[in-house]
Amino acid sequence: MTENLPKVRAPSIRDVARLAGVSHQTVSRVLNNHPSIRESTKARVLEVMEDLQYRPNRAARALSRGRSRTIGILSAQSSEYGPASSIAAIQDAAREAGYYVNTANLTTVDQESIEAALMHLMLQAVEGIVVIAPQVRVFDVLEQLSITVPFVSLQSTGHLDDHALSVDQIAGARLATRHLIDLGHRRIYHLAGPQDWIEAEARMRGFLDEMGAMDVPTTAPILGDWTADFGYHAGRELFGRRDFTAIFSSNDQMALGLMHAARDAGLDLPRDISIVGFDDIPEAAHFWPPLTTVRQDFAELGRRCIALLLSNLPGGEPIVDREPIMPRLIVRESTAPPAF
Amino acid sequence: MTENLPKVRAPSIRDVARLAGVSHQTVSRVLNNHPSIRESTKARVLEVMEDLQYRPNRAARALSRGRSRTIGILSAQSSEYGPASSIAAIQDAAREAGYYVNTANLTTVDQESIEAALMHLMLQAVEGIVVIAPQVRVFDVLEQLSITVPFVSLQSTGHLDDHALSVDQIAGARLATRHLIDLGHRRIYHLAGPQDWIEAEARMRGFLDEMGAMDVPTTAPILGDWTADFGYHAGRELFGRRDFTAIFSSNDQMALGLMHAARDAGLDLPRDISIVGFDDIPEAAHFWPPLTTVRQDFAELGRRCIALLLSNLPGGEPIVDREPIMPRLIVRESTAPPAF
DNA sequence: TGTTCACATGTGCACGGTCACAAATGTGAA
DNA sequence: TTCACATTTGTGACCGTGCACATGTGAACA
Numbered sequence: 001m002t003e004n005l006p007k008v009r010a011p012s013i014r015d016v017a018r019l020a021g022v023s024h025q026t027v028s029r030v031l032n033n034h035p036s037i038r039e040s041t042k043a044r045v046l047e048v049m050e051d052l053q054y055r056p057n058r059a060a061r062a063l064s065r066g067r068s069r070t071i072g073i074l075s076a077q078s079s080e081y082g083p084a085s086s087i088a089a090i091q092d093a094a095r096e097a098g099y100y101v102n103t104a105n106l107t108t109v110d111q112e113s114i115e116a117a118l119m120h121l122m123l124q125a126v127e128g129i130v131v132i133a134p135q136v137r138v139f140d141v142l143e144q145l146s147i148t149v150p151f152v153s154l155q156s157t158g159h160l161d162d163h164a165l166s167v168d169q170i171a172g173a174r175l176a177t178r179h180l181i182d183l184g185h186r187r188i189y190h191l192a193g194p195q196d197w198i199e200a201e202a203r204m205r206g207f208l209d210e211m212g213a214m215d216v217p218t219t220a221p222i223l224g225d226w227t228a229d230f231g232y233h234a235g236r237e238l239f240g241r242r243d244f245t246a247i248f249s250s251n252d253q254m255a256l257g258l259m260h261a262a263r264d265a266g267l268d269l270p271r272d273i274s275i276v277g278f279d280d281i282p283e284a285a286h287f288w289p290p291l292t293t294v295r296q297d298f299a300e301l302g303r304r305c306i307a308l309l310l311s312n313l314p315g316g317e318p319i320v321d322r323e324p325i326m327p328r329l330i331v332r333e334s335t336a337p338p339a340f
Numbered sequence: 341m342t343e344n345l346p347k348v349r350a351p352s353i354r355d356v357a358r359l360a361g362v363s364h365q366t367v368s369r370v371l372n373n374h375p376s377i378r379e380s381t382k383a384r385v386l387e388v389m390e391d392l393q394y395r396p397n398r399a400a401r402a403l404s405r406g407r408s409r410t411i412g413i414l415s416a417q418s419s420e421y422g423p424a425s426s427i428a429a430i431q432d433a434a435r436e437a438g439y440y441v442n443t444a445n446l447t448t449v450d451q452e453s454i455e456a457a458l459m460h461l462m463l464q465a466v467e468g469i470v471v472i473a474p475q476v477r478v479f480d481v482l483e484q485l486s487i488t489v490p491f492v493s494l495q496s497t498g499h500l501d502d503h504a505l506s507v508d509q510i511a512g513a514r515l516a517t518r519h520l521i522d523l524g525h526r527r528i529y530h531l532a533g534p535q536d537w538i539e540a541e542a543r544m545r546g547f548l549d550e551m552g553a554m555d556v557p558t559t560a561p562i563l564g565d566w567t568a569d570f571g572y573h574a575g576r577e578l579f580g581r582r583d584f585t586a587i588f589s590s591n592d593q594m595a596l597g598l599m600h601a602a603r604d605a606g607l608d609l610p611r612d613i614s615i616v617g618f619d620d621i622p623e624a625a626h627f628w629p630p631l632t633t634v635r636q637d638f639a640e641l642g643r644r645c646i647a648l649l650l651s652n653l654p655g656g657e658p659i660v661d662r663e664p665i666m667p668r669l670i671v672r673e674s675t676a677p678p679a680f
Numbered sequence: 681t682g683t684t685c686a687c688a689t690g691t692g693c694a695c696g697g698t699c700a701c702a703a704a705t706g707t708g709a710a
Numbered sequence: 711t712t713c714a715c716a717t718t719t720g721t722g723a724c725c726g727t728g729c730a731c732a733t734g735t736g737a738a739c740a
Binding site: 063087103122 | 401402421432445463568569572599600627
């Protein structure tokens with residue numbers, strides 16, 4: 001009946017040492033795979049550990065080493081497909097590398113909320129931060145709070161490229177735009193994401209670059225908020241005038257909203273209007289019509305993100321990963337040559 | 341030029357104490373809002389903290405208190421809308437309560453993967469665990485590894501209800517089924533989720549219960565995997581025979597796949613076939629046709645989940661939250677009376 | 681004026697690891 | 711046998727915080 005004694009302290013390194021007949025330091029060496037430990041000693045210690053169900057205490061370790069082995073993720077809209085996939089990939093990669101991950105969500109993207117989230121992460125003594133959010137403001141706050149841990153952004157910002165790792169959003173947007181131009185479209189709208197999201201800006205730039213390069217006149221992009229609802233409302237207005245034959249939407253959700261509005265307006269897709277999305281969410285293949293879009297490899301992004309971040313941690317040798325991940329155009333049935 | 345001296349140790353409680361002319365214990369009391377501290381003393385200490393940019397060291401705290409203030413989430417398919425929303429809500433609620441959250445994803449749901457994920461959480465000394473995954477196996481492993489921390493599951497399992505908190509999936513499924521029956525449908529299929537997911541089972545049970553209660557003959561549900569792709573392939577087969585007039589899908593993604601297959605088969609929705617989903621993902625309102633579905637309040641679920649878990653932690657007074665969250669039927673345009 | 685008591689503050693150690701350094705043991709050549 | 715040196719193991723301090731307990735302080739009361 002010893003099993004339900006109250007408050008049985010978890011076994012410590014010294015308990016193991018006593019039972020194995022060695023010093024606590026020897027146990028510590030076994031834990032850390034120190035090279036000069038006699039095999040027989042090591043085996044004995046390991047056996048005692050097993051018997052005692054010994055688990056190293058992370059807090060103690062973090063305290064004495066001065067390192068938490070934790071990295072933080074600062075994320076906005078974390079239940080959407082893109083961010084959620086990135087987060088999952090980052091967590092997997094971090095765990096693989098022996099790191100723990102802690103996520104702080106931004107409910108709103110104002111100064112105060114960003115500060116609170118960063119504070120939360122810093123209080124945990126995270127060793128590095130991954131930012132999946134509108135960068136510009138976050139970086140301002142990072143600087144303001146004089147946060148000193150290394151950080152990595154999942155999107156290239158242009159001027160902070162040492163910290164950035166990205167899918168080449170510009171190239172992706174150009175692929176999408178070029179696809180529409182190649183089909184013969186000349187009056188193409190762009191439904192962009194929120195201005196302060198780097199991806200949104202990059203995709204917009206890619207769109208404008210390609211249009212310029214191909215000498216196609218452009219109209220001002222419409223600024224959206226990533227949601228299908230916004231796409232729907234924007235669509236209702238756009239399809240009223242119909243002074244265009246194709247739209248490139250900055251993400252799949254907004255593209256879905258556009259399609260909805262198009263049907264409401266009695267338009268036939270893709271005959272009357274071609275639509276291209278961005279992200280290739282798993283649902284996109286089943287939209288009506290199946291959506292032509294640009295696929296990003298989030299898993300790869302997560303892996304490289306962690307590799308980059310860890311390399312910037314003290315002790316690692318800094319690498320600079322400037323090679324962007326190239327997105328792919330997935331052609332489905334939402335695009336066709338213009339009917340007129 | 342003192343700002344880039346290497347290795348400036350972060351200020352500790354004693355540094356603050358020295359500058360404020362008090363003992364380290366007094367500083368500690370200020371940190372923990374101890375009642376008997378003179379206002380003036382407290383103010384002085386707080387001021388020094390501000391000056392020094394003092395941040396308490398979480399590892400030291402965890403070590404001396406023996407509590408990590410961290411809870412773990414064990415999640416599968418964490419990039420899908422339901423789990424992702426729950427995770428976000430749980431994180432927010434936990435942060436609110438001063439807790440940290442750490443997520444471990446299951447890549448596969450086999451024994452080994454579950455063990456690895458649980459180990460990862462336990463090594464962090466999480467104080468409690470939230471399970472968002474196929475419960476049955478996870479609970480087996482929990483028991484096997486003799487995990488002793490309290491845990492909460494986001495889904496009711498029937499026999500572990502003290503640990504469970506849930507949207508009443510059965511009631512939700514009955515709402516959906518009843519809606520179809522009320523419209524006049526008598527030959528209704530159910531596209532279920534994976535057998536080992538509690539939600540899937542509960543929704544299936546709700547479907548069968550309601551069909552039984554209304555005296556409508558049923559056919560065996562089809563077991564899917566939550567993905568739109570599966571819905572599509574199941575649909576291709578089902579619409580070949582067309583011995584039914586409505587389908588209740590266990591989630592919105594599979595419903596989307598079904599719709600896709602229905603269009604491929606040249607069917608008119610909802611005239612030829614009515615479809616109901618489950619979850620009300622933000623995109624569902626923009627499907628073609630907009631999807632009738634059952635809405636779950638994930639945010640509320642996350643909040644109550646944390647409340648329940650924290651109450652089970654040592655020190656809290658155990659509450660039992662047996663009141664399930666009631667889901668709501670959202671009627672859109674994917675359902676109509678049968679045409680014949 | 682001394683006693684009591686609540687409040688405010690200080691002292692020293694424990695938490696469970698790691699680190700720097702010291703000591704013991706083993707090994708091979710002079 | 712002895713010394714030099716590599717390998718293996720041990721000793722004690724330290725990381726930053728909280729806890730138990732001791733101590734100091736002032737007001738209320740007899």
